Amino acid sequence: MLRTSIVIDYQNVHLTAHDVFEPRGELHDALVHPMQFARRAIEERNSRVRDGFALAKISRVLVFRGRPHVDHDSAQHRRCNDQAAQWQADGALVELRDLKYKYKTINGTQVPDGRPREKGIDVLCALACVRETTRPDIDLVILASRDTDLVPALDELYDFRGTDSQRYAMVETVAWFNSRWRDEATMSGGSLKPTEPRRIWNTNLNRECFESSLDPNDYR
Secondary structure, eight states: OEEEEEEEEHHHHHHHHHHHHOTTSOGGGGOBOHHHHHHHHHHHHHHHOOTTSOOEEEEEEEEEEEEOOTTTOHHHHHHHHHHHHHHHHTTOEEEEEEOBOOEEEETTEEEEOSOOBOOSHHHHHHHHHHHHHTOTTOSEEEEEOOOGGGHHHHHHHHHHHHHOTTTSOEEEEEEEBOTTHHHHTSOOBOOOOOSTTOOOOEEEEOHHHHHHHBOOOOOO
């Protein structure tokens, strides 16, 4: 069995799930539980590997996510902390990074201008992937994200493995995919790919996988 680390770009996974499967629903209705997602992804991956290829088992689940600032959205800040605490209690390693805001001045006071954005999450995911590939107790790293800023990281991980397969773990990806996207008028989804001619294994996750990955907890 391949000892596996799963690195999750959480907001990317969450928002892509919403766009691919429930674009007309509320965002919180597509809230994914990282451990349920990881278990379902591994189950799906193992069901699709060809004969002669090793099955995977979860060793570590690492989650990276932006967090609203307490001064600007205290309710969402608390909810994000509660979610992270629950996910950690359930076995995930969660790292939160405060969202970045643009500001405008109104009556001498700076207030947020527009929606905040995640900054640095892709870098944290990339660094985590590199670290995990060098761990002696990890055989496989699976990246869950469609952020194209992570393509250079996939390229490096692939090349590392090619130069020294004993030192570096294998790398794969996992992605949402809706085969009925035309009928349902949604995004199709699909995988993050390294630069050609590099090729890595990707596991597509369908609607059933999405539904079994949903977080059942109420964080109100």
